[in-house]
Amino acid sequence: MRRNQVAVVGAAETTELGVIPNTSQLQLHADAALNAIADAGLKLSDIDGFATAVETPQQVCHYLGIKPTWVDGTSVGGCSFMLHVRHAAAAIEAGLCKTVLITHAESGKSMIGKLPRSISADSLQGQFEAPYGVYGPPSMFPIPVLRFMKTYGITHEQLASVAVVQREWAARNPRAMMKDPITVTDVLNSRMIAYPFRLLQCCLVTDGGGALILTSADRAKDFPRKPVYIMGTGESVETPMVSQMETFNSSRAFKVAGPLAFKEAGIAHNDVDHLMIYDAFAHLPLFGLGDLGFMPYEETGQFIADGNTRPGGKLPLNTNGGGLSYMHSGMYGMYALQESVRQMRGIAPAQVPNAKISVCHGVGGMFAASGTIVFTNER
Amino acid sequence: MAEPQRARPKPTPETQHFWDGTKAGELRLQRCDVCAHVYFPPRPFCPSCASRKVSIFKASGKGFLYSYVINHRPAAPGFTPPYAIAVVELDEGPRMMSNIIDCPQTPEALELDMKLEVAFQELDDKITLPVFRPAKG
Numbered sequence: 262m263r264r265n266q267v268a269v270v271g272a273a274e275t276t277e278l279g280v281i282p283n284t285s286q287l288q289l290h291a292d293a294a295l296n297a298i299a300d301a302g303l304k305l306s307d308i309d310g311f312a313t314a315v316e317t318p319q320q321v322c323h324y325l326g327i328k329p330t331w332v333d334g335t336s337v338g339g340c341s342f343m344l345h346v347r348h349a350a351a352a353i354e355a356g357l358c359k360t361v362l363i364t365h366a367e368s369g370k371s372m373i374g375k376l377p378r379s380i381s382a383d384s385l386q387g388q389f390e391a392p393y394g395v396y397g398p399p400s401m402f403p404i405p406v407l408r409f410m411k412t413y414g415i416t417h418e419q420l421a422s423v424a425v426v427q428r429e430w431a432a433r434n435p436r437a438m439m440k441d442p443i444t445v446t447d448v449l450n451s452r453m454i455a456y457p458f459r460l461l462q463c464c465l466v467t468d469g470g471g472a473l474i475l476t477s478a479d480r481a482k483d484f485p486r487k488p489v490y491i492m493g494t495g496e497s498v499e500t501p502m503v504s505q506m507e508t509f510n511s512s513r514a515f516k517v518a519g520p521l522a523f524k525e526a527g528i529a530h531n532d533v534d535h536l537m538i539y540d541a542f543a544h545l546p547l548f549g550l551g552d553l554g555f556m557p558y559e560e561t562g563q564f565i566a567d568g569n570t571r572p573g574g575k576l577p578l579n580t581n582g583g584g585l586s587y588m589h590s591g592m593y594g595m596y597a598l599q600e601s602v603r604q605m606r607g608i609a610p611a612q613v614p615n616a617k618i619s620v621c622h623g624v625g626g627m628f629a630a631s632g633t634i635v636f637t638n639e640r
Numbered sequence: 641m642a643e644p645q646r647a648r649p650k651p652t653p654e655t656q657h658f659w660d661g662t663k664a665g666e667l668r669l670q671r672c673d674v675c676a677h678v679y680f681p682p683r684p685f686c687p688s689c690a691s692r693k694v695s696i697f698k699a700s701g702k703g704f705l706y707s708y709v710i711n712h713r714p715a716a717p718g719f720t721p722p723y724a725i726a727v728v729e730l731d732e733g734p735r736m737m738s739n740i741i742d743c744p745q746t747p748e749a750l751e752l753d754m755k756l757e758v759a760f761q762e763l764d765d766k767i768t769l770p771v772f773r774p775a776k777g
Contacts, residue, residue: 381650388649388659389681390737392769393725396716400709400725408707411752456710456722456747504727504737505681509707 264526265640267350268481268488271301271474272602275366278588279438281468285374289366289470290321297362297472302485308474310358312349314341314365314592315376321364331358337498338625339539339592341365342473343518343632346598347494349475359476365595366470390502398541402627403458405509406544410457412510412558415547417457419562421448423543424461424585426571431582433572433611438465439586462543464584464593471595473602478640489605492618493526493635495519503627512624514631515552519622522633523553526618530555534616535604536576537597539623540583546570549622553633577613580604594623598634605638646718648767655682657696662768667699667758669732680734701758702775703730710745728756728772742773 273296275281275289284292290313298305305326312333313321322329333348335341342365349361368375380387395401409415422445431437443461451460481488497517500506507513523530530553538549546565551558555576564570570578581587581600588596601621603609619636651659658681661668671678672686673693685692708726715721724745729735741759743749755775762768 382648383650383652385655385681387647388651388655391647391716392649392763393737393739394646394711394716394719394723395725395737396711396714396719399714400711400716403709404707404725404727406707406709407752453712453722455712455725458709502681502737504735509727 262351262354262494262525264492265490265637266478267353267475267491268478269473269491269602269636270476270481270484270486270488271297271303271472272599273297273300274471274596274599275469278436278469279467280370281368282371282373284368284468286366286368286376287316287320287324287374289368289468290316290364291325293366293470293472294325294362294364297474300486301474303360303474307360308362310349310352310361312345312361312363314345315367327362329358331361337630339541340594340623340625340630340632341592342595342598343621343623343634344496346473346475346491346634347496347632350491350494353475353477359480361475362472363475364470364472365592367590367592368468369590370466370468386502390504398627399454399458399463401503402542403455403544404503405506405628406457408509409544409547414559415562417449418445419566420457420462420543420547421445422566423540423546424448426565426568427540427579427583427585429571430580430611431586434582434587435610437582437587438467439582458542461585464541464589465586467588467590469588469590471599473598487606487638489602490637490640491634492637493522493524493528495521495525495633496631498630499628501626501629506628510558511552512548512628512631514628515548515622515624518631518633519553522620522635526635528618528635532618533576533620535580535601535613535619536578537601537619537621538578539593539597540579540585541589541593541624543585545624546578553620553622572611580609580611580613594632597621597623601634601636605636607638646763647716648763654684658682659767661698662760662770665760667701667770668696669699669730669734670694670696678732678734680736700731703728703756703772705740705750705752705754705756706735707752708740708750710747710750724750726772736770739771740773741771
């Protein structure tokens with residue numbers, strides 16, 4: 262795909278984030294969509310392309326009253342929205358539609374109008390994972406961690422520092438759920454969830470949503486907001502079964518999606534001013550830093566523990582506070598994208614000065630899928 | 641750990657041989673007749689070379705502890721926390737999720753790379769689960 266041909270011209274989260282007990286999941290989609298449409302200065306009737314995950318495109322389009330000529334229901338977990346951005350950029354370039362709306366919303370905490378997630382007993386997961394006591398992401402996502410730690414000499418303290426540093430970012434963000442400072446000792450003394458991970462190394466569970474609007478870069482200059490261009494994109498999937506990953510020393514999906522986006526954008530690692538790595542759990546940023554080629558895996562833990570990703574550090578990472586401290590409704594990828602767009606617009610609560618290139622890397626399932634978007638505010 | 645509400649696998653035509661095997665006290669894997677690739681979970685073709693000529697064989701049942709978590713909360717139905725959810729690498733190559741029995745469910749006792757051997761846990765008259773325990777000798 263050619264770089265910088267498509268831009269984000271509308272971006273917004275739901276009016277509220279956190280615990281929203283008075284709103285259904287479907288209405289959270291609508292709330293985010295209406296906010297994004299207002300942000301872009303558009304009308305609903307201007308939208309001719311639509312993408313969402315978990316909820317079907319027909320469900321949300323009907324609710325909103327949208328008549329699309331292009332839809333994408335790719336639903337590969339929390340990075341689905343990175344894939345939607347990639348697919349939407351290709352569709353706009355191919356002339357299939359002009360203005361794409363992408364929505365995410367989840368009543369992850371209040372569970373109002375939330376679709377059931379179940380694993381059938383005759384699926385491969387149902388036969389070969391469920392009988393061994395897996396029960397939700399905390400029991401599955403951290404399974405690779407001990408192997409990763411042993412292979413690369415990563416310490417428990419380094420993994421705890423991921424949560425500490427992200428809390429520093431969250432403290433600067435009025436909309437973050439958790440803002441009080443924490444220490445490595447606090448993290449290592451928090452309640453055990455699934456060894457080696459404790460409560461403060463696991464993502465929040467909240468309600469909320471977000472929406473993006475994309476159009477061609479040529480049209481983007483006529484919109485009220487500063488356009489944020491799609492510079493490069495990548496995507497992949499590996500396996501829905503964490504036990505069947507090729508290795509626990511890296512994520513194959515990350516290693517396909519990340520480098521693809523860098524290559525398409527034509528950037529090197531030292532060009533990156535701002536980085537988002539979807540942090541459902543504390544090990545994700547370490548996998549991301551290694552798999553995206555920022556540094557050898559052995560150095561990832563110390564790099565974060567040394568403060569390189571904290572406010573004022575040389576590689577600002579997860580600057581909204583991340584899934585660990587900002588919010589996590591279940592499919593956090595949309596919020597990572599929102600933060601990248603805010604940083605590129607120059608309006609983030611913890612703004613990185615003069616940031617021109619933002620890399621936004623997402624995971625779906627337990628390393629099941631991945632999507633990477635490189636944004637820039639210069640064409 | 642086996643209690644009534646524990647998740648029960650339901651075999652499909654492609655996996656029936658595996659569950660017939662565990663019931664008979666065998667851990668069965670598949671090997672490609674063309675490229676010799678050994679794979680899991682079961683399927684009637686080779687995921688490496690796409691050949692449909694594949695054979696079922698009895699695995700050694702030996703392997704090592706590749707990684708694990710010790711789950712504290714929330715516990716799955718039928719499980720009493722804390723309990724380890726492990727991934728075992730078999731000597732034949734494939735990995736599978738399992739539980740480790742006859743071993744304290746602690747980080748001290750569960751050492752990565754420890755040698756393991758298969759054991760069989762009967763859930764009901766239809767399903768016997770392969771689990772692993774520290775290898776003897």
